[in-house]
Amino acid sequence: MKTIFTIATIVAMTFFAQLLNAQEESNTHRIEELNAQKENVIQIEKDALKKEVEAINDKLANNEITIEEAQKRKEVVAKNHALNIENRLAIIDNKIALLERNGLENLNTEDPEIWIGIGAKDKDNADILFGVKVNTGKERKVKYDLRTSSDLVVGFGLNNAIVDGQSLDDSDYKIAGSRFFEIGWAWKTRVFKNTNFLRFKYGVSYQSNGLKPTKNRYFVENGNQTELEDFRVELDKSKFRMDNIVVPIHFEFGPSKVKQTENSIRYVTDNMFKIGLGGYVGTNISTRQKLKFKEDGDNIKDKIKRDYNTSDLIYGISSYIGFGDMSLYLKYDLSPIFRNAEIEQNNVSLGIRFDL
16 A cells, blocks of 8 residues: 555656746746747837827928827827837836746635545545645636626516406406516626627526416316316415426617726626516426315315316417616416416416516
8 A cells, every 4th residue: 555655656756847847837838928928019009109109290291280289199109109118118118027937927815735544534535545636726717708607697576467358457366466486597798809799698497387267266177178167165275376498588688888908807796777678488388287175174175186188289479668676577378377278378467577
């Protein structure tokens, strides 16, 4: 065992030495690149200055400005580009200094971690069977333009059904008692390169649509028809629920703020007005009915899970309008609640939506 440990340690030390050597070579190459960037920066600023001076000379030749004004403008642009060169070279020099001193351009606040050998422990007291673990402290590179972001979507509110020849005032379902809930994950991608006014939003969501029948009724399957019938005793609770998995797709419109630095550009929609128009498509994953009643002195709770002739394919239209994270949310199922129903019913929901 001692021999195996010695061999393992030698191998680990050799690997670690090679790793350090590779890191040193990488740092040397990076310093050469940064020095080359300094020459490039000077040339870029000189070219930009030349173009601005030429533009000033053109205005002077066309008698748009006086000789004195032209001279003042040339002095201003020359000073600006000189300062640009000074500041940009200082940034590069600082990066070179960090590399030469620490071997890193960006230092992590955590200390580098190194473990070598068999049976060692890391900082979380986890076993390291064999090998080397090295945390160089190097920060992950920040992407300059992040066109896609993601949100947790949560929605809830009132639910009901649109029935042919019937208004919501005469609904078979309780207005306040029938509710919906939705939770999902959505991605948002900027459509155009240089403006964030239009975004494409897409994702996956779980939707639960509940209906509470009025007048002491419950749902009964009669062949290929699902109908409301009176229950034999007084019901304390009658609730019908459809659970769906859907893929929502929306086009989102609205202004945004631009936050730009030397290393990144971000289009931020926090605390901004927005409108979303689109729809969804998916599948029904379960349908169930819950009944609570008292019979012969016993409190009974029935949970019945079955098909109830509900549509398997779920699709509809939806929209939201709001400010910041919160929106007013409306969705309507174009697919009927029940297949082959003599009177078609379509689920409709109105509530609040949060994109967090």
